[in-house]
Amino acid sequence: MQLPSSLLENAVNEFSRLPGIGKKTALRLVLHLLKQETEEVQLFSDTIATMRRNIKFCQRCHNVSDGDICAICANSQRNRQQVCVVENLRDVIAIESTQQFNGTYHVLGGIISPLDGVGPDQLNIETLVQRIAREDVTELIFALNPNIQGDTTIYYIQKKIQQYPCKITTIARGIAFGGELEYADEMTLGRSLANRLPVESYISNR
Amino acid sequence: MQLPSSLLENAVNEFSRLPGIGKKTALRLVLHLLKQETEEVQLFSDTIATMRRNIKFCQRCHNVSDGDICAICANSQRNRQQVCVVENLRDVIAIESTQQFNGTYHVLGGIISPLDGVGPDQLNIETLVQRIAREDVTELIFALNPNIQGDTTIYYIQKKIQQYPCKITTIARGIAFGGELEYADEMTLGRSLANRLPVESYISNR
Structure with a gap:
């Protein structure tokens, strides 16, 4: 041209x-x-x-922010004992738009992926460990994409914080709403069978 | 969001x-x-x-330009007797990329479209008439999109310059290369039949 x-x-x-x-x-x-x-x-x-x-990044959770501390961390209504670990800002926006989560976040800035040359040192993992050591975090919720890199990252962080009495969970994997069983891959369907829920909790969560 | x-x-x-x-x-x-x-x-x-x-616009043809006169108008190898009238810069780029045209251009900056509030005065028509009056333009080639607005614009300009001895042509309408007859609309197929070409000229133009 x-x-x-x-x-x-x-x-x-x-x-x-x-x-x-x-x-x-x-x-x-x-x-x-x-x-x-x-x-x-x-x-x-x-x-x-x-x-x-x-633009600044929140000194506490590394979310983008206009000031030193982001609006979510500064909000006293949010539950600071729950920390949701995400890969990037887009995931924060996605979770916030569900209006189902009232805790705080920790933005890793990526996930461990040796093939792409991303090791733990390039991510905001050290500050996460410090938060858990210093603050009263009772639950760490991993909301990472379900793939090898995500699982590696969860495993690595879990090892780093095993000395602290903090509950570690991950968002549920399973068949998406509107999805069809016959088109689900074996891994998703298998996990969703293994992690089956009592019907009462399913109904009450709808 | x-x-x-x-x-x-x-x-x-x-x-x-x-x-x-x-x-x-x-x-x-x-x-x-x-x-x-x-x-x-x-x-x-x-x-x-x-x-x-x-950014500047060529004072002669209204094409975008780094200087007062665009590279095409300034090029002495181009045939200044042929002027191709186009709607906008994108059409200039499209025609230039065919490498089939060695004349110069005149960019109207739009087409006459009363419904969109575009009349002849908002377009670069006066300067085109001046070019034809002052320069030795022997052929004016309309390369406008084939629709009512394009046809109206051709008709209007034709009226304005009818006193000058300048040949007026328009690019051929017809079935596109790779197109299929059965899917062509009646107007295109009809025009392409009415404007049929001798086979020799078709072959030599390929």
């Missing part, structure tokens, strides 16, 4: 470095911005740069 | 104003930028703002 202007080309190249944005989509976005007022595009550009420069 | 930071929320809102980008995609893009170095995000942001502020 031959573009008639190097300014245009630079802008298209920058956009096409974003995930899921190819050259054609990038051009469409740039041509859209070209039609906007200069001030509006300046605002777009400033908002992005300001966000990156000024 | 409840976001934990107003900085993040502003950035997501800015991204989701772009065409085809919803809230979820915007969040994915913002979280990607959050993982990049501050300098890289600053570069992204500066490139976009600089593009909008400094």
